[in-house]
Amino acid sequence: MKNKMKKVLAILMAVMTMVLIGCTGVMAKSQSIKNGTYKVTVNFWKADQNKASMSNPSLNKTAKLRVNNGKMTMTIYTHPMTYGKQSAALQEMKVYNGKGWTQARVVSRDKKGNPSAFSFPVYKKTTYIPIQVNPHVKQMGNTYLDARLKISWDTLKKA
Numbered sequence: 001m002k003n004k005m006k007k008v009l010a011i012l013m014a015v016m017t018m019v020l021i022g023c024t025g026v027m028a029k030s031q032s033i034k035n036g037t038y039k040v041t042v043n044f045w046k047a048d049q050n051k052a053s054m055s056n057p058s059l060n061k062t063a064k065l066r067v068n069n070g071k072m073t074m075t076i077y078t079h080p081m082t083y084g085k086q087s088a089a090l091q092e093m094k095v096y097n098g099k100g101w102t103q104a105r106v107v108s109r110d111k112k113g114n115p116s117a118f119s120f121p122v123y124k125k126t127t128y129i130p131i132q133v134n135p136h137v138k139q140m141g142n143t144y145l146d147a148r149l150k151i152s153w154d155t156l157k158k159a
């Protein structure tokens with residue numbers, strides 16, 4: 001009798017596990033975006049407050065997103081901005097990848113040599129991705145500063 005109970009319990013557990021795996025599989029699928037190239041609205045957001053970062057004017061609000069079998073790669077477009085009397089552009093950026101930081105690749109530069117586009121992996125479909133930005137500005141310590149990339153997924157459109 002005990003053995004029979006054990007067997008029934010084991011079968012029940014196996015069925016429950018299968019249902020669970022099935023559910024998460026469907027969820028993962030419905031969350032993933034079809035292969036293709038898309039446009040999406042982005043903003044530089046403060047790391048610790050729900051408002052735009054002072055760096056936001058240096059970012060073009062339309063980014064490009066390439067999706068290939070669930071793997072997402074984003075390209076953002078940047079340009080110099082003025083703050084007070086000084087002009088500066090984003091020079092280096094690191095993007096959170098779920099475990100650590102990935103250095104964004106500079107994929108184009110303007111005539112003065114400032115980066116004008118950065119490319120990097122998007123580790124998941126989330127609204128706020130932590131980033132670290134360094135515009136090489138003396139007043140800011142010429143170092144990486146914490147911010148977030150805000151992705152407005154509701155604006156995603158085929159490019």
Ligand code: HEM
Pocket residue numbers: 045046047052053054055058081082083084086087088089090133134135137139140145146147
């Ligand atoms: C144009 C010349 C710039 C000057 C003089 C400047 C100066 C400053 C100063 C004084 C702060 C600390 C106080 C504050 O929040 O206002 C700050 C914060 C910050 N700056 Fe800049 N900055 C410049 C450009 C940039 C650029 C181009 C970026 C990146 C693309 C950037 C990214 C940040 C970030 C992430 C913070 C932390 C606070 C926040 O996100 O608003 N800055 N900057």
